[in-house]
Structure formats: C-alpha cells, structure tokens
Amino acid sequence: MERPRRRRRPAFSCLECRRRKIKCDRKDPCSRCVSLAIPCVHKVFRDAPETSIIQSSTQGRASVSSSVDTPSSRAQSRQSYTRRVVNEKGRVPLVARADISPAPTPEGQTEATCTTAQATRAEDEQPSAHALLRRIQHLENSLATSPVPAHSEPGGELIDRQPVHQDTRVSLYKTRTIKWSYWVGMADEFDLIMACYSAAGGSLFASYGQTDDDKPHSFHGPEIESLLEEIGNLLRKSKVLAKRLKTGRPSKSLGGAGFDLRPPSRELSDAMVDLYCTSFESVYRIIHVPSFRAEYQRYWDNPESATASQCLKILLVISIGSSLHEHENATTGLRQKVQQWVHAAQAWLSGPLEKDRLDVSGLQVYCLVILARQIFSIGGDLVWVSMGSLIRMAMQIGLHHDPKHLPAMSLLQVELRRRLWATVLEMAIQSSLDSAMPPIISLDHFDTEAPSNYNDDEFDESTIELVAHPRSTYTTSSLQLILLDSIPTRLRILQLLSGLKAELSYQDVLSLSSEVTDSYYAYRKFSQENINSGMTPFHRNLIDYFVRRFLIPLHCLFASKAQANPLFYYSLKVSLDVAMAIVSPEPDDGFSRIMVTGGGLFREGFWYATSIIGREILSQVSVQYREGTLHRKSQHRELLKQAVRDMISLAVARMHQGDTNVKIHMFLSMILAQTKATEEGVPCELMIAQGARDSLRLCHDLLQTQAGTETVPYYDDAGVALDGVPENPLWDFDLELFLPDLGLS
Numbered sequence: 001m002e003r004p005r006r007r008r009r010p011a012f013s014c015l016e017c018r019r020r021k022i023k024c025d026r027k028d029p030c031s032r033c034v035s036l037a038i039p040c041v042h043k044v045f046r047d048a049p050e051t052s053i054i055q056s057s058t059q060g061r062a063s064v065s066s067s068v069d070t071p072s073s074r075a076q077s078r079q080s081y082t083r084r085v086v087n088e089k090g091r092v093p094l095v096a097r098a099d100i101s102p103a104p105t106p107e108g109q110t111e112a113t114c115t116t117a118q119a120t121r122a123e124d125e126q127p128s129a130h131a132l133l134r135r136i137q138h139l140e141n142s143l144a145t146s147p148v149p150a151h152s153e154p155g156g157e158l159i160d161r162q163p164v165h166q167d168t169r170v171s172l173y174k175t176r177t178i179k180w181s182y183w184v185g186m187a188d189e190f191d192l193i194m195a196c197y198s199a200a201g202g203s204l205f206a207s208y209g210q211t212d213d214d215k216p217h218s219f220h221g222p223e224i225e226s227l228l229e230e231i232g233n234l235l236r237k238s239k240v241l242a243k244r245l246k247t248g249r250p251s252k253s254l255g256g257a258g259f260d261l262r263p264p265s266r267e268l269s270d271a272m273v274d275l276y277c278t279s280f281e282s283v284y285r286i287i288h289v290p291s292f293r294a295e296y297q298r299y300w301d302n303p304e305s306a307t308a309s310q311c312l313k314i315l316l317v318i319s320i321g322s323s324l325h326e327h328e329n330a331t332t333g334l335r336q337k338v339q340q341w342v343h344a345a346q347a348w349l350s351g352p353l354e355k356d357r358l359d360v361s362g363l364q365v366y367c368l369v370i371l372a373r374q375i376f377s378i379g380g381d382l383v384w385v386s387m388g389s390l391i392r393m394a395m396q397i398g399l400h401h402d403p404k405h406l407p408a409m410s411l412l413q414v415e416l417r418r419r420l421w422a423t424v425l426e427m428a429i430q431s432s433l434d435s436a437m438p439p440i441i442s443l444d445h446f447d448t449e450a451p452s453n454y455n456d457d458e459f460d461e462s463t464i465e466l467v468a469h470p471r472s473t474y475t476t477s478s479l480q481l482i483l484l485d486s487i488p489t490r491l492r493i494l495q496l497l498s499g500l501k502a503e504l505s506y507q508d509v510l511s512l513s514s515e516v517t518d519s520y521y522a523y524r525k526f527s528q529e530n531i532n533s534g535m536t537p538f539h540r541n542l543i544d545y546f547v548r549r550f551l552i553p554l555h556c557l558f559a560s561k562a563q564a565n566p567l568f569y570y571s572l573k574v575s576l577d578v579a580m581a582i583v584s585p586e587p588d589d590g591f592s593r594i595m596v597t598g599g600g601l602f603r604e605g606f607w608y609a610t611s612i613i614g615r616e617i618l619s620q621v622s623v624q625y626r627e628g629t630l631h632r633k634s635q636h637r638e639l640l641k642q643a644v645r646d647m648i649s650l651a652v653a654r655m656h657q658g659d660t661n662v663k664i665h666m667f668l669s670m671i672l673a674q675t676k677a678t679e680e681g682v683p684c685e686l687m688i689a690q691g692a693r694d695s696l697r698l699c700h701d702l703l704q705t706q707a708g709t710e711t712v713p714y715y716d717d718a719g720v721a722l723d724g725v726p727e728n729p730l731w732d733f734d735l736e737l738f739l740p741d742l743g744l745s
Helices: 015-020 031-036 053-063 071-081 111-124 127-145 180-184 188-206 222-246 266-277 289-301 308-322 328-350 360-375 380-396 411-435 478-485 487-498 506-529 537-548 551-559 566-583 589-597 601-627 635-656 663-680 684-707
Strands: none
Touching (some): 015 031, 188 222, 188 663, 222 684, 308 328, 328 360, 360 380, 380 601, 411 487, 411 601, 478 487, 487 506, 487 551, 506 566, 566 635, 601 663, 635 684, 663 684
16 A cells, blocks of 8 residues: 655744644744743654754753863854744744754864764764755755845844944044934934035035035035035034133132022022922922921021031022022022032032031932932033932942831931932932933842832821821822832833843833833823822923833834834834923923923933934925825824924023023924925925024024123134134034034034
8 A cells, every 4th residue: 555645845833833823933932932931842844853942952052061162162052053944935934953064173172072972963863854954954055145135034123132232323422422312313314404514514624624525415506505604603603602601600610619608588488498399309309398397497597507418408499499480580690599509519519528428418418419400401411420429328328228227217217218219219210311321220239118108297206107108199209109110110221221232122122111101101090090189280290201201212223213114113103202292291380491491301301302203204204205195194294393393492492591502493493494395395405504594593692692792703813803713623513412423523
C-alpha cells in the first residue's frame, strides 16, 4: 500500500496561535503569547522538534558549556539567537534558534576539540533539523543578496525598542544639554521657517566676510533679500535691548548690599498671604498654615525678634501670593521688590552653610525660593541644578527616612516632614522634565510614607493622635496625595527618557501613557465628587498641567513618525490634546497670570504647546493642499489657527510683564504666514519673511518701551556709530525653541 505523501510546507505561526486560529505575527515569541504571558512554541514541520525561546536559550547555554565564555562567543550566541528567514511573501518571521555556521574557535581550545563537540551535537539532532538548517542557510544567503525592504513588517516598530537619544540629539546649546521642548520643535514641517532664519543669519554674517554655505536657494530675490536684512537688524537690536534690560537684575551685581527686606503694608501683606495659602500651598505643601500664621503674627508684633529664616519665609510667601493679585496697580511697587527678596533668600541659602539652616525651616525657605524662581522667571530654567542641593539638604536632615524610624516626635513634625519630602519629590521630577536631565532621586532612595489625609486646622504641636480622613474626602492634603500617586509612573517616564542608553518601544509608551491617563481620570472623578469642596479652577488647572505635560515628551519620538506610519497616530493625537489643554485651560484669572509671568516649568509647557500645535497646523494645511480639500476641511484648521493667535497674544502679554524673548512671537507669526500662503496657493518664502519682519517690529517696540529709550546706538572699536551693526558679529543669535544646531551662536 502506497504511503500518503507528507506535507512539507513550513508553518511559521506558533502552535498556540494555530490552536486558537488567530493571526500570528510569526515572531519568537510572538506578541500574542507575550501579552498572555504564555510560552511561545514553534514547530515549522510536522516531524520537527518543538522550539521555544526558553528551549533555545537552554540549548545555547549547553552548546557553550565546554568552551570559554568570551565576548566573541557571547556575540555569536546572540547572533544565532536572532536568526530570521524569509518566506515567499517577503515576511521575516523568527524561526528555529540554531547556529548556522560554527563559532570561531575560542582561545585555549583546540580546533579538534571544537570539531568533536560539533560532530557530537550533529549526531544527536534529527534529520529534519538538518534539512531545516540547510533551508535556513539557503534563505539567509538569498536575503544577503536581495535584502528585504525596510517596510516589509509595518508593525515592527511597535515592538522593537528604539534609541531615545540618537547621536544627532547629543548636542549642547549655550553650554547646556538640549531640552525636550527643543526636540519637539525639530520637525520637517518647520523646514521653511528654519531656512528663513538661517538665510537671515547668513545675510548678516556676509557683511563681516563670513558666509553661510547652507543658505537655501529658495530665499532669493531683491524683495526677500531686503526683508532678510531687516529681520537680521531687528533681531540684533532686540538682543541688545534685552541685555540692557537684564543688567539691572540683582544677579548681575556682586554682593547683596542694598536689598530692601521690608514687607509692604500689613493690609496688603495679609491679602498676599491669603492668596498663597488658598492656591499654591494646597498643591505644594511647604508650611503648616496655622503654625505659619502664628509666626506671621509674632513677626508683626515684634519684627526684631524674627530669625532670618522666619523673615525670608514670610517675604517669599508674600511674593508668591502677589503673583495672583488681580489689581496690578496695588502691587506695582511690590513686584519691584520681589526679585530682591528672591535673590536675598538664594544668597542666604548659598552662603557659608551654618547649622541653623540645616533644619525644617531652612528647607521651607529653599522650597519657597524654588517656587518663586519659577513663578517670576528668575533663573527658572536652571532649577534642576538647585534641586541637587535641595534634595541633599532634605536627606541630610533625614526626610528620606519615614519618621517612624526616627526618634519620637510630635504629630505635627511627622506630617510636616512627610509633606515636605513629597514636595521635594514633585519639584525634582518637574525640574528633571524641564531640563531633559536624569531625575536626581529614585524610589529606592527613600522609605518615607505618604502624608495623612488631615486638614491643617485639625492638629497642632500638642496633638498626639488623630484619625485620618478617607482618601475620598477632600482635605488640604488631598491635592498633594493625588500628585504623589502618579510620581512612580512619572519617574519611570523620566528614567526612560533621560537614560544615556535608553531604549523605548511603543508598548512602553502606551503602557506608561495609560497609567498617566488613569491617574488623571481618577483625579477628575475625585474633583467631580468634591465639587463643593475647597478645590478651585486654579487647583484643577495646576494638577492637570503638572501631570499631563509628561505625555508630550513621552510620545514625541513616535508622534514625529505618524505621517509616515499611521500606526503612531495615537501619539500625535495625545500630544495635540495635551497642547490644546495647555493653551486653553479652565478659565481662571490666577492661572492665566501665572502663565504670563512664569518661567521654568510654566514656560516649558508653553513651548511644548507652541511646537505641537504649530507642527500640526502646517502638516494639515500641506496635506489638504495636496489633496485639494483646503476649503472643505477648514473647521479644525481654523481651531488650530485660533490657538496660534491665542499663543501670540500670550507672548505679547509675557513681554509686557518683562519677558525679553522675541523668538516665540516671531516663530508663531511665521507659522501663521506659511499657513496663509499655502491656503492662498502662493509661494511661502515671501510671506514667511514678511511675517517675521512684522513680528520683530512689534517686539522691538515693546522692548524699547521697557527700556525707556527711543534709539539704540551701536559703536565700533573706534567709537564710530554704525547703522544697525553690533559690536561683535558673533553675537548671541539664536532661536532656541527649535534651532539649536545652526551653529550661529
């Protein structure tokens, strides 16, 4: 009787996917087995032995047990571990894990020994395995001569881990590592804007015998050339004005002589303290409000008896509260003193360290200084550097150990120490995100427990024991506890983003993004359940801003690929949603004022939104122009254009409050100009240059108003006045938001 013909067509799907009759991605292990946490077993032919990732690794260890463990042998093992074959449809599934060619002879081992070991292993293998190995080797040879196209596996990037820091991203800007907000803006959609900026720089340097070889040919012609020259002159004059405005800052002079440390009137001071206690103190728990008010009263009763830390603490609380005051005329004189107070406190902390500063009161002053620096944009982008000292100071006084491990202390001291440590953690991770630097602390560095859910007026120094409220009940500690819940997730995000050899897969992004979103939804549910509590729109906006802005740098690596690979569209959507939330928060006058005056983390979020929304509107108008649907799909584009106009208004408001950065306004104006040119179907170069010129004219006038001068003279070394020529051609010419690598600074 004739034996039935055996089927020899290989089956590349794993046994589990074949049993469940679902599509397998043919990897080893496949994504479905990984998601279910079950072994992934492959059997290419019916009579072939079953192979899995565990079996393969065991066989690999056995095959090298008699050889010396050298780097070359480990590399050969890893190479054989990831062998791929190509089927007739061009896919690249992972199959049996076996060495195709013998490994190089290890040191100290004779060739005869290696040959004997290989022969012994060959005798133990089944004939079908030999046939499979020959087939794999034949297919690999074919692959070497006819490589598979890069996009043969459209979903491969979802699982493959990709480097976060590429070589092109390891660069410095003004002696500092490039921040995430810069990289968000390094998109192809901004090529014309970059080209215009570069062309303006080239025309300036040409007058000094320097040329810009990368000057784009699209920006040429008499009209455009004259615009570029005017853009360069306006940028140069604005930079000189900005430097002139900064010369009056206390940090520009040595010593702290002349600081006026007298508080304003009692009535105004009381109003500022109330504003602080009902706003920032609910999120950053730095003081115990009843204890602080007692100190505050003693200070007014007898100012001479107050210590330096008590005096600085009171002045800083008044300063932070003044940022939310709705009547600017009443606080005009106070705003002029705030910078002196902040610099005086920073100088006191940075001076020769005395023992009386290493205590809870000194740490409170440090936390208030960090917060004030960011609110009033006083070195806000350098907060990460100061956070190192703050964390070490907190650890020096033992805040990283839970009070239950320390000598007995009052309930007030226990809660104050736990609250301060949670505040230090929050400040540390926020500054790490802003500076694109590694977090200075990790979860392994402390064992301090979360604060209890108490109201401040429920305990004092004499309280011995108190039952905490349920987490579902709103207290003055609830908002800090909400932020504390998401700190582990946000720390993992920072560790993945800032590691030197960090690799990120899309599965990591989706998992961390889901955790952040879940914590945000839990907070929104809590706020809805406690709608009549002490939670205000200011609190909701601040919590939303502190948590959700972590999603933009997390998704930006994949959002930039969404146009080429629609599988990453979710990253683009998340980034755009967060950017729109930053631009259009819940209406609140206090939060709006903070976004106008703030630096550090408040300005970084504004830059994130600028780049994300700008990239999206340029991408949409370009795609719709090619499709011929500009006039049929304009509703969403108009929404984005209005968001850009709102950001331009915010940039103007920031300049009215003392900001000297003209580049954000210029950048946004160029985006609107390019969008309008594309909609009208005309060349973009001329309108982009006109938009930049008009923006710089407005910003230059604003800076002149601040400086109180009509003209800005420039002189050469001989004292001869020059028409718009700076003293040094290599002046600080930068568009730091998205042009760090032009080599112009």
